[in-house]
Amino acid sequence: MAKQSAGILLYRFINNQLQVFLVHPGGPFYKNKDDGSWSIPKGEFADDENPLDAAKREFLEETGQIIHGNFTALTPIRQKGGKTVHAWAIEGDVDHKTMVSNTFEIEWPPRSGKKQTFPEIDKAAWFDTGLAKIKINAAQSELINELALKINL
Secondary structure: OOOEEEEEEEEEEEOOEEEEEEEEEOOHHHOOOOOOOEEOOEEEOOOOOOHHHHHHHHHHHHHOOOOOOOOEEEEEEEOOOOOEEEEEEEEOOOOHHHOOOOEEEEEOOOOOOOEEEEEOEEEEEEEEHHHHHHHEOHHHHHHHHHHHHHOOO
């Protein structure tokens, strides 16, 4: 079965300009990658888990921030690798500088026999929609487009 993720597209308005909150994956594979590598905070969930609950959990795990309020469901998208991403938009504000992510452990360097721990998310930022569409995984840019339509921009 194809993998599925659930995530939150947090947005805010600064000087009447729509901004979205994105995260950059941590670890050695994304260290020198930027454009096209950012994402909404999201993660995989099991078939028996409520996707919105999973999205809230992943937001907390990846940012250290609890998010609550009135969520708006967005149309699920399919990424290049086949993963389906279920997402919800919500207006809010978090300080990207105080973000604290969970960690993961992998053998690094490869075949070295040494384990290293890395943050799942190494940075977060607010972007206007134009720049966000450059930074975000290409398939996820549709989530930003839908958000703009839903809030009548």
